[in-house]
Amino acid sequence: MTQMTMVKALNSGLNNAMERDDSIILLGEDVGTDGGVFRVTDGLLAKYGKERVMDTPLAELGIVGFGIGMSMAGLKAIPEIQFQDFIYTAMDQIINQMAKLRYRTNGDYTLPMVLRTPYGGGVHGGPYHSQSGEAYFTHTQGLTVVTPSNPYDAKGLLLSSIELNDPVIFLEPKRLYYAGRMEVPDDYYKIDLRKASVIKEGDALTIITYGPAVPLVKSTVEKNNVNAEIIDLRTLSPFDLDTIMASVKKTGKVLIVHESPKMFGVGAELSATISERAIDYLAAPILRVTGLDIPIPFALEDYYVPNEKRIMAAIEKLLKY
Amino acid sequence: MIEETDISKEGLLTAYKNIVMERLFDKKMLNASRQGFLPFYIPLMGHEAIHIGLGMAIRDEDFFYPYYRDFGVLLQMGIPIDTILSQVFATATDNEIGRDMPDHFSLKKYNIGAVITPVAGHLTSATGIAYAKKYRKQNGSVITTFGDGATSTPDFHVAMNFAGVYNLPMVFFVENNQFAISVPTYPTKDKAFSNTYEETRGAIYKKADAYGFSGIRIDGTNFIEVYRATRKALESAENQPILIEAMSYRMGPHSTADDPNKYRTTTVIEGGDKDPLVVSQKLLKDMKILTDKDISSINDEMEETTSQLIDKYEKAPKPDKSTMMGNLYEEEPWYISEERSDIQ
Ligand SMILES: Cc1ncc(C[n+]2csc(CCOP(=O)(O)OP(=O)(O)O)c2C)c(N)n1
Ligand SMILES: [Mg+2]
Numbered sequence: 001m002t003q004m005t006m007v008k009a010l011n012s013g014l015n016n017a018m019e020r021d022d023s024i025i026l027l028g029e030d031v032g033t034d035g036g037v038f039r040v041t042d043g044l045l046a047k048y049g050k051e052r053v054m055d056t057p058l059a060e061l062g063i064v065g066f067g068i069g070m071s072m073a074g075l076k077a078i079p080e081i082q083f084q085d086f087i088y089t090a091m092d093q094i095i096n097q098m099a100k101l102r103y104r105t106n107g108d109y110t111l112p113m114v115l116r117t118p119y120g121g122g123v124h125g126g127p128y129h130s131q132s133g134e135a136y137f138t139h140t141q142g143l144t145v146v147t148p149s150n151p152y153d154a155k156g157l158l159l160s161s162i163e164l165n166d167p168v169i170f171l172e173p174k175r176l177y178y179a180g181r182m183e184v185p186d187d188y189y190k191i192d193l194r195k196a197s198v199i200k201e202g203d204a205l206t207i208i209t210y211g212p213a214v215p216l217v218k219s220t221v222e223k224n225n226v227n228a229e230i231i232d233l234r235t236l237s238p239f240d241l242d243t244i245m246a247s248v249k250k251t252g253k254v255l256i257v258h259e260s261p262k263m264f265g266v267g268a269e270l271s272a273t274i275s276e277r278a279i280d281y282l283a284a285p286i287l288r289v290t291g292l293d294i295p296i297p298f299a300l301e302d303y304y305v306p307n308e309k310r311i312m313a314a315i316e317k318l319l320k321y
Numbered sequence: 322m323i324e325e326t327d328i329s330k331e332g333l334l335t336a337y338k339n340i341v342m343e344r345l346f347d348k349k350m351l352n353a354s355r356q357g358f359l360p361f362y363i364p365l366m367g368h369e370a371i372h373i374g375l376g377m378a379i380r381d382e383d384f385f386y387p388y389y390r391d392f393g394v395l396l397q398m399g400i401p402i403d404t405i406l407s408q409v410f411a412t413a414t415d416n417e418i419g420r421d422m423p424d425h426f427s428l429k430k431y432n433i434g435a436v437i438t439p440v441a442g443h444l445t446s447a448t449g450i451a452y453a454k455k456y457r458k459q460n461g462s463v464i465t466t467f468g469d470g471a472t473s474t475p476d477f478h479v480a481m482n483f484a485g486v487y488n489l490p491m492v493f494f495v496e497n498n499q500f501a502i503s504v505p506t507y508p509t510k511d512k513a514f515s516n517t518y519e520e521t522r523g524a525i526y527k528k529a530d531a532y533g534f535s536g537i538r539i540d541g542t543n544f545i546e547v548y549r550a551t552r553k554a555l556e557s558a559e560n561q562p563i564l565i566e567a568m569s570y571r572m573g574p575h576s577t578a579d580d581p582n583k584y585r586t587t588t589v590i591e592g593g594d595k596d597p598l599v600v601s602q603k604l605l606k607d608m609k610i611l612t613d614k615d616i617s618s619i620n621d622e623m624e625e626t627t628s629q630l631i632d633k634y635e636k637a638p639k640p641d642k643s644t645m646m647g648n649l650y651e652e653e654p655w656y657i658s659e660e661r662s663d664i665q
Contacts, residue, residue: 097442
């Protein structure tokens with residue numbers, strides 16, 4: 001066990017995986033000599049060489065497409081996109097090649113690869129270093145979309161993603177990269193990708209959240225002594241229906257919190273699924289506290305993302321209902 | 322006079338038979354689409370010499386990542402005809418169980434990639450496959466084919482750049498049939514195009530220079546030239562990537578959804594002296610390998626073979642609807658299991 005930040009935990013996970021499996025190749029802009037702009041791949045070039053930790057030309061489409069080819073040929077590519085905001089020139093590769101390859105070939109080709117990228121706010125990066133684009137990926141059939149909320153989960157989920165025989169979009173909340181340390185095993189361990197985590201039990205309402213919003217939800221609930229059950233989804237798609245349903249049936253009230261915009265977002269799918277299956281258990285409307293439905297602004301970012309005030313207002317509304 | 326050649330007489334005759342076979346299949350598949358047996362079809366006429374030359378050149382140790390207009394390459398590579406036709410006709414025995422359009426083959430066990438519809442969408446994948454070959458120190462090269470229109474995409478330029486930077490065993494092979502649907506590849510004086518634009522103004526084969534390796538232009542109507550140039554490229558690519566631009570002409574429509582009379586006067590016609598079938602006959606007759614009598618007997622033989630096969634596949638059963646939800650993920654998610662009951 002070592003006290004690690006999320007960045008350190010991810011780095012430790014990559015190192016553990018690369019040590020035992022020489023088919024793993026990291027690639028991306030500045031991941032080599034520089035160790036990645038957030039330092040997630042720090043020190044790995046020196047240890048594994050440039051055949052396995054590859055600085056690439058500045059072309060996201062190439063980073064993803066090249067990684068897909070490697071994984072089609074029996075390697076296991078772990079491409080990094082420097083900021084999720086810059087992934088869009090690779091969206092054709094992600095949606096049309098990566099996500100569909102197993103299905104359209106009926107498993108002739110499978111694609112074990114993990115596409116890592118930092119997302120969300122927290123660094124005052126304005127419209128192009130702060131986006132939360134998870135819904136683009138969750139609406140694409142064939143992708144597994146994972147997002148950790150703490151250093152321990154980050155490493156365990158990353159290692160499980162690397163072992164999966166399917167493509168994973170691994171979204172790293174950049175606001176949590178250096179947000180705190182916790183005890184993380186130095187050795188290899190995994191976390192079930194198909195299971196959400198109940199991080200706090202409670203009876204009065206269920207709060208479903210994930211990734212960058214989790215610490216905020218947790219501190220808000222603790223500070224205000226709310227009798228809430230908090231579910232950290234960990235994997236957004238395919239999400240863990242059973243854990244959600246068990247909690248909703250117990251509490252009868254649901255709040256969904258995420259940093260990405262509300263319209264057509266992950267919360268909408270969760271809300272619809274819950275209503276379809278558990279309307280008789282619900283004692284109040286399902287509420288959402290999310291990022292605003294505008295691009296994320298530079299100077300006023302703090303008003304854009306969910307905060308304690310907005311979350312408490314929704315909780316109080318639900319409790320009073 | 323028999324020319325000095327690196328291919329046996331039998332080899333040349335087999336290649337010729339496959340050219341004839343591709344031509345006849347093409348006609349019959351177009352016909353099948355008109356009669357409703359194929360909802361969509363991608364014509365091949367004009368590409369036969371390229372396809373057969375490629376099929377001759379590709380070695381067991383090479384990896385081939387085709388695009389959607391490469392039917393004949395697979396014929397010449399010796400892929401079982403049942404495998405090929407079950408894909409084209411999307412039958413129950415297709416290894417993709419009819420999930421993708423005709424000619425979108427995926428044949429991993431033959432070192433063939435999964436054809437993808439978005440133009441050039443496979444070029445960066447092919448380049449990554451070449452990297453895996455190099456990393457694992459395997460023999461052979463990766464060859465990927467695509468149209469002239471594909472050279473306008475970002476994928477082409479990115480894949481070429483990656484191949485150059487990592488010095489990969491890659492052969493980029495352009496099947497230049499002069500058109501991307503209706504848009505001509507190069508500026509042309511043809512009146513029909515006086516009112517439009519072209520794909521590019523720079524010679525495609527020269528674009529390799531920008532990425533630090535060489536490009537060549539070859540005659541794509543001469544299957545022996547295609548074979549020789551491609552085989553040499555597959556060998557030299559183990560030291561440096563290479564781009565080949567093979568010049569031919571799309572003699573038919575782009576697809577069954579297209580009418581070329583709207584946008585061009587077809588200048589290379591069937592039976593004309595630039596038709597790859599005619600060029601092949603002349604080549605082999607000059608080499609004293611083929612006589613007029615052979616031409617007609619081969620045609621009869623192939624006519625019979627192709628008719629029987631097309632007949633069989635037109636009537637072959639389609640995949641059962643219960644197969645359509647499988648293989649999205651290795652472990653099926655709960656909603657996929659639920660949606661199985663929505664198939665009615
Ligand atoms: C990215 C993309 N854009 C548009 C299309 C529609 N489309 C299919 S083929 C084609 C023309 C391709 O021309 P070329 O690359 O020269 O190949 P050819 O069909 O002539 O063999 C177009 C525009 C597509 N499939 N993919
Ligand atoms: Mg073309």
